[in-house]
Amino acid sequence: MAFAPSEEPVALKILVAGGFGVGKTTLVGAISEIRPLRTEEVLSDRGIGIDDVDGVEGKTTTTVAMDFGRITIREGLVVYLFGTPGQERFWFMWDELSYGALGAVVLADTRRLTDCFPSIDYFEQRGTPFIVAVNCFDDSDQHEPDDVRVALDLDPDVPVLLCDVRRRASAKVVLVTLVEHALKTLTAAQSR
DSSP: OOOOTTSOOEEEEEEEEESTTSSHHHHHHHHOSSOOEEEEEEOOGGGTTTSOOTTOTTOOEEEEEEEEEEEEEETTEEEEEEEOOOSGGGGGGHHHHHTTOSEEEEEEOGGGGGGGHHHHHHHHHHTOOEEEEEEOOTTSOOOOHHHHHHHHTOOTTSOEEEEOTTSHHHHHHHHHHHHHHHHHHHHHHHTO
């Protein structure tokens, strides 16, 4: 699609969702061309018994509203990234953040795989195109994407890939996979 200088710029909105401590803030920070907006707060005594830190004991902060980043693809085409909060007590933000989104990346951590079910359910119920990106932590068991697909009971058309969100190149592959999947899904829906 070519953009003439007089045309309005096109902005795409992508959500990054998943459980607590899965790497949403890290993904947005790794790929954003601007210093990302982060709404992280230090975990406090108030979260004891509420915030499940099993498997992520070293985590000291949590996102309380959202993360925000931007990527300019080319003149006239910009991608806005919104990282959702992962804890249930902040899920009320998701409806506002998801409004107008092209699609979503659901990050998964094999140490806490069930933590991504609420994100998957949310996007399935709303018909939002999504992919699952398994963030390969150094101390986690590595699994094949097809094994993760079976464990999460995903439809065969939902892409599942392995990634390391600390690496910009890996984060880029995740976002390109999502955009391709979302466009394919939207094109198929329009042809029906």
